[in-house]
Amino acid sequence: MDPSPTRQLALVVARYDRARGGSVLRRQLLDEWPHPELRERLHLALWQCDLARSTSGVNRAAMFAEAATELADRGLLSKLCRAVHGDTAELGGACYWEDYSELGISADELQLRLDGELLHLGSVLHERYVIDARLGQGAFGVVYRGEDPAAQRSVAIKVPRGGDRQGRERAARLLRREVDVLRAASGLGTPALLDVVLVGEDLPAIVMEFVEGTRLTQWLRQTPIAPRESAELVKQLAETVDRLDRAGFVHRDLKPDNIVVRPTGKPCLLDMGVAFAEADRFTTEGFVVGTLNYMAPEGLLGMTSQLDGRSDVWSLGAIFYEVLTRKTLQCIGNREEALVASVAIHIDRPSFPKETPQSLQKICLRCLAREANERFSSAGELAAALGRWGSAPETINEQGSAQQLIGWRLGMKYGAALENLAYFGRHLHQMGNLASATGMTTAPALQALGMARGFAFGLVIAYDDLRKLALPPGVALPALEHSRKLQESFYKKDQSIETAEWLRAKLPELHAHLESAYCSLVEGLRTASDAASACCEMAARCTLLLLSQEDYDELDAVWLRTGIGGDEWQQFKETFERGPTAKESLIRLDKAVERRLHFGEPATFGENDLLRLFLK
Structure with missing residues (x-):
């Protein structure tokens, strides 16, 4: 039984596409086609195949010119342009409006716009700005080039993008934020904000300087x-x-x-x-x-x-x-x-x-x-x-030395490992509470388990980095126990109760391992009695302080070895705030020491400078 004409058309187009088309094969297939009522449809489909393989705007424009001569029908050519434009948009490709500009067909006749777009080639925005090119699109907005006849200049126009009203309103909120950002960043390094007008359903459109370059x-x-x-x-x-x-x-x-x-x-x-x-x-x-x-x-x-x-x-x-x-x-x-x-x-x-x-x-x-x-x-x-x-x-x-920088990074890598361990434990605890109340298979419990697995993986990576950095100073740290199983749990996205319980059981062991590694690291570096040792120990102790809220008196000797000065350290301790601001204060402390090591900035700060630096 012969296939239906529509089925025959699909088979012919597929054969043409596999053969990579061309004018000779196209004419041959059209001459052999037995269904006159579908000939125009076949002709358009064959040209769509050819144009879909075009990789540049120049080639595509030349092919459109050839198609215009061959089709010799304005209506068919408009259908072809719209079909190709729609195919390109659906595949997420670049839509070159210039491809159609030489065909002598108006933008309104072609109706060239993508789903969710508010403007098209030839649109006039705010009775002033004439859209003449589509420059690109993002997740939330589309950017066009327009002409401003009143000022005799090109402008860039950005409008919201979204398939439904809710999507457009979300995009509109982002555009209003972008207006605030452009005003705040005004200068040569950003486009000049020229105008904000309304488009479509009272949505904002940003008119900016068109940046040549x-x-x-x-x-x-x-x-x-x-x-x-x-x-x-x-x-x-x-x-x-x-x-x-x-x-x-x-x-x-x-x-x-x-x-x-x-x-x-x-x-x-x-x-x-x-x-x-x-x-x-x-x-x-x-x-x-x-x-x-x-x-x-x-x-x-x-x-x-x-x-x-x-x-x-x-x-x-x-x-x-x-x-x-x-x-x-x-x-x-x-x-x-x-x-x-x-x-x-x-x-x-x-x-x-x-x-x-x-x-x-x-x-x-x-x-x-x-x-x-x-x-x-x-x-x-x-x-x-x-x-x-x-x-x-x-x-x-010439500032600093390799040994100082290694010491600093050792301390920070240890801190990163410890922080991952803390987050790991926190999410395991959250998972346990949720599982006991609602069951392990509920979404919140599984999400907490997934987060725990991610931080366990982060712990493995941070500890591996720590071991590699410790080798040049000559400190051999033991491998992290259960490292392979922790990574496998992450990659396999294991959600079993057995794995969850295993992770919880190993938490104290992992904490003891890190404590042992820290002691080995500091003891190995302390004998040198140099800035690297001090910096490493100070960074690690600061992290311990952040996580456990221990008394920071133990940091005194470590701090003095950084060479920044005891008075400043005492001032910092007296003004140090716990709670939500603790981490920010410690980060500023770390930055002060880092600038000292990297760039040789002065060892002491002026009066009240420490307060401004740490607690601003």
Whole structure:
């Protein structure tokens, strides 16, 4: 039995697609087609196959011109344009409106718009701005280029995107936030905000300066750039991000594709669509927002409450690394890979080109520290460091010693392992309470178990890092017991009651193991009686203090060995606050010591400076 005409059409199109099409085969199939009523439909389907394989706007425009001649029917050509445009949109590809501009068909006739879009080619917004190109889209907004005849200039216009009213209203809230961010960051480093108008269902549209230039991703491929120019470029970006930071905003999506290099060579930061106010960071815990390859570890974990200006510093470090090396620091494809990268990324010794000064590498690596309190405390501090490097690069290169830095990182890695253990225990305790009340199979109990497994995995990674760092000073730490089973539990997403009970049973053993490792580490380094020993012990003890709220008198001797001064330490103790502010105070204490070790800043602080530094 012969297949139906519709089925025959599908078979012919599939055969054509497998043969990779072409004008000769297309004419042959059309000549042999036995159903005149479906000939136009077949003709359009064959052209769709050919256009779907086109990989560039130039090729596609040429093919559309050929199709216009061959079809010789304005209505058929419009159908083809709409079909191809819809296919491209459905597959998430780039929709080049310019592909259709030479065909002599109006935008209204083509009706070119994607699902959820409020504007299309040829739209007139606010009776003033004429849409003439679609520049791109994100999760919440679409950006167009428009002409402003009254001012005789091009503008960029961003409108909300969403498939339903609820989605559009959410996107509108983000656009209103972006207006606040643009006003706060006003300057050459961001597009000028020109106007805010209403579109569609009384939704906001942002009219901005149309920034002429080249995306940083493409600019790096085209332009040779020396280390000094790289430092200046990142310094200017950091100054822009610092304006956001001082206004209370975190950008969250810093990446080369969001940066345009103007013809003058000055970088301009685009797309503030997912920026958020630090005051709101506790309201979206668990959500991962941004671009994974340029996201700080705390962002990869969805720890929104931990995001602040230092998270943007990490992203600037990833961009800096790419500018210096022309390589992407990390390639993350999905949430699972992100979770592993957040605790397993090894960036202590990435490769740099031979011509990259060691001092510049040190600045880049400080941005990329896994622990937020090891990074520059703000983008402004990064910009200042790059400015000092630009004026006197040798001074930074000579500060500190490898032994001091190893000592500092040893202490911080131990602290990271201990903190993972604390979170591990906390979630196991929460899981036990939930399981006893509602049963182990309930979603909250399983979620708590999943979080516990994640922090157990983080403990394994942090302890492995600690062991590797301890080898150059000559301290051999024993392997973490049950390391393999902890990792297997994480990778297999084991939700059994037996695994949950096993994890709870091993918690005291893991704590004892870390205590033993700490004693071995400090005893091995203490004999040297140098700054590395003091720094390592101080950082670790500070973490112990944070977690157990012990009396900090035991820190006195350790602190004195840092060489910063006893009076300042006493002043800090007297003003130190426990509770919610304890961690922030300890982070500032760590930063003071780190600046001492990295950059040789003065050993003493001026009167009242310590209070301002630690408790501001």
